[in-house]
Amino acid sequence: MKIYKSCETLPVRRFFKVFETDDLRYLIVDFDNENDDKALTEKQLVEFSRVFEDIYFEYSEITHNHKLRSTLKKQFLIEEWSLLYTMISSFLNLYIEHGNVEVLVLINNFNEKSYRIDLEKPIKPQIPRLIQRLKGLKNKIKIFKIKLSKSMETNKEDVKMDLDRDALYLERNLELKREIDPDTTTVSKWVKLIQMSKEKHKSHAANSNRK
Numbered sequence: 562m563k564i565y566k567s568c569e570t571l572p573v574r575r576f577f578k579v580f581e582t583d584d585l586r587y588l589i590v591d592f593d594n595e596n597d598d599k600a601l602t603e604k605q606l607v608e609f610s611r612v613f614e615d616i617y618f619e620y621s622e623i624t625h626n627h628k629l630r631s632t633l634k635k636q637f638l639i640e641e642w643s644l645l646y647t648m649i650s651s652f653l654n655l656y657i658e659h660g661n662v663e664v665l666v667l668i669n670n671f672n673e674k675s676y677r678i679d680l681e682k683p684i685k686p687q688i689p690r691l692i693q694r695l696k697g698l699k700n701k702i703k704i705f706k707i708k709l710s711k712s713m714e715t716n717k718e719d720v721k722m723d724l725d726r727d728a729l730y731l732e733r734n735l736e737l738k739r740e741i742d743p744d745t746t747t748v749s750k751w752v753k754l755i756q757m758s759k760e761k762h763k764s765h766a767a768n769s770n771r772k
Contacts, residue, residue, distance in 0.1 A: 562605075563590040566612050568619045568748035574724055576616065576748045585609035616748070623752050632712045635705055642702050649676050650695055657688070734758045 565571035565588050575587040578594075585601060586592045588609050592599075601609060614636070621629035649668055656664045665678045675694055678687055724743040731754050732741050741754065 564588045564609065564612060565590060566615070568616055568623060568752070571616060571748050572744055573746050573748050573751040574743040576620070577724065579613055580617075585613060588612060620748060620752075623749060628712070628715070632709065635709045635712065639702060639705050639709060642698060642705075645671065645673065645676075646695060646698050646702060649673075649691075653688070653691060653695070731755070731758055734761060 565575065568576075571588070578587045579585060584594070585606065586594070586597070586599065614633070617629070618633055620626070621633060649671065652664045652668050655661065662680065662684070665680060665684065669677050669680075676691060678684060678691065728741040728743055728746075731737070732739075735754065735758055743751070746754075
C-alpha cells in the first residue's frame with residue numbers, strides 16, 4: 562500500500578481532509594472516499610499517525626505557524642509523559658507483586674530524578690512517595706490532553722478554507738494561465754503559491770502608497 566509521506570507529495574485537499582476529519586485513509590495514494598470502505602488495521606493507524614505527524618510538523622515549518630508548532634510540542638510532551646507513566650507504573654507493580662529489586666533498577670535507568678529509588682536506603686518508605694508522584698504525572702497528562710484537544714479544535718478553525726475558491730483567487734491574483742487543482746497540487750506548492758500571492762499584494766500596496 563503506497564502512501565503520501567511529505568508535503569512535497571501530498572495533495573493539499575487530502576491534507577485538509579485528514580486535518581478536518583481525522584481520516585488517515587486520505588494518505589493512501591489511490592484512496593477514494595466515495596467508493597472505498599477499507600478500514601485501517603491498528604498497526605496501520607499507528608504508522609499513518611506518525612507519518613501525518615511528520616507532515617503536520619513540516620507544514621507548520623513551511624508556513625511558520627507558531628500555533629501549530631506549540632500544539633505539536635504539547636503532543637510530543639504528552640506522548641513522552643505517557644510512555645514514562647506506563648513503563649514506571651508497570652515496573653513498580655512488578656516490584657510490589659514480586660519484590661524483585663532488579664525491577665527498581667529499571668526505573669532508575671530512566672534517569673528521572675522525581676521517580677528515582679535510592680537503593681542504598683530502605684525501599685519500603687519510598688514506594689508511597691513514588692506512587693503519589695505517578696498520580697501527579699497522570700493528572701498532568703490528563704490536563705495537557707484537555708489543552709491539546711482545545712488547541713487542535715482552534716487550529717482546525719484557523720486553517721479551514723474553501724480550497725476551490727482560494728484556488729480561483731490565486732489563479733486570478735497571480736495571473737496564471739493554468740488551473741490550480743487542489744486534488745493534484747501538493748501542500749508545499751500550495752503554500753508557495755499563497756506566499757507568492759501575499760508578496761504580490763504587498764508589492765502592489767507599497768507601489769500604491771508611493772503614488
